[in-house]
Amino acid sequence: MKPLSLAFLFALGAVLTANAAQPDRRPYPVPISKAQPAGSGLQSGLDLRSEVLRAMCKQPPPRPQIPAALLARATAPDVGPFPYSIKAIPGVVDADVKWKLIWVQTGNNTDGMVGLPDGSVLIAQNDNSEVVRLTPEGHATVAYKDTNTGGSLALNKKGELFIAERSLIPSIWQLAPERKLIANSYKGEALECQGSGVMDSAAALHNGGVYFAWTGYYYASPDGKVTKVFDQPVNGATLSPDETRLYMGSGGNLYVGDVGADGMLSNTRMLAQIPGGGNDGATVDSQGRIYITGDAGVRVFEPDGKYLGTIPAPRRLVDVVFGGPGKKTLFAIGPHQVNPGAPDSQVIDEVYILPMLAQGYLERGK
Numbered sequence: 001m002k003p004l005s006l007a008f009l010f011a012l013g014a015v016l017t018a019n020a021a022q023p024d025r026r027p028y029p030v031p032i033s034k035a036q037p038a039g040s041g042l043q044s045g046l047d048l049r050s051e052v053l054r055a056m057c058k059q060p061p062p063r064p065q066i067p068a069a070l071l072a073r074a075t076a077p078d079v080g081p082f083p084y085s086i087k088a089i090p091g092v093v094d095a096d097v098k099w100k101l102i103w104v105q106t107g108n109n110t111d112g113m114v115g116l117p118d119g120s121v122l123i124a125q126n127d128n129s130e131v132v133r134l135t136p137e138g139h140a141t142v143a144y145k146d147t148n149t150g151g152s153l154a155l156n157k158k159g160e161l162f163i164a165e166r167s168l169i170p171s172i173w174q175l176a177p178e179r180k181l182i183a184n185s186y187k188g189e190a191l192e193c194q195g196s197g198v199m200d201s202a203a204a205l206h207n208g209g210v211y212f213a214w215t216g217y218y219y220a221s222p223d224g225k226v227t228k229v230f231d232q233p234v235n236g237a238t239l240s241p242d243e244t245r246l247y248m249g250s251g252g253n254l255y256v257g258d259v260g261a262d263g264m265l266s267n268t269r270m271l272a273q274i275p276g277g278g279n280d281g282a283t284v285d286s287q288g289r290i291y292i293t294g295d296a297g298v299r300v301f302e303p304d305g306k307y308l309g310t311i312p313a314p315r316r317l318v319d320v321v322f323g324g325p326g327k328k329t330l331f332a333i334g335p336h337q338v339n340p341g342a343p344d345s346q347v348i349d350e351v352y353i354l355p356m357l358a359q360g361y362l363e364r365g366k
Contacts, residue, residue, distance in 0.1 A: 155365025249279030322360020
């Protein structure tokens, strides 16, 4: 499937420009003041102009609703850091090791990490539309700019770096070795026509294809054709080291699908229930073990779905990746909200590291 045509984009641009200044007179589940330009850090579903775009769909989807769980979390009292004690998981982590806080950032500016060969990690910054390189010592530098509200990164075995951009007309772009659009449509229309979602959970095959989450889970082939490969919402996905399996967190369960040569999934099935429920970012180690984050910390599974244990953390975690020397350090993101529901409410992102016995998979970013 080719990207949206220039004619469509010009027509849409004219309509959006004409409507951008119009006040919204219908109640939203969360306060939104006005439409903002693409790349401002405003995700598509929270941009007033998305209603104009959805009205242009062949079959306009229902008006998006903010999930009750998300609203509850947005107004919940700030909690943490939590007390924790790490128990040994043989071959994975020693007992009584401690997480170390190395970096703090404000806003929705820490997500979608990938590990680099030098031990540093790349972090997508939704609000800043930048990508930051962070070392294990906590030194941060800007690696890429102008990502149009980029929120999830994927780095394949060939060193090709991709980002899922979350602004109006969500899209998959390649950032390196060259910057180019991979896909921004599904069945000839913008992803907004499939319903409300957030571009997330990117995973990249060695062939240049990229998986990503929206209303379900999709695959963008190297030539830009987008296919839906899993019907359930996904938050946290990672490929097995040999790329024959794709692991997906959904609704407190861990699913797996067999990856075909064309990137399509077959024999998709539930592999395990996630203890404590919830799921977010995911990664694998060199032995194929699966790590998936959530409120309880990092849950660890064997490739066959056997649950090995949980690595608790001082914060609720939203992403995890291996980095550091020899990829034997676990990086994790723990956001929390200050004064939730108040005018001065602010999200604080914290990045922690933990020494591991396990080694991350060396040939891919995650």
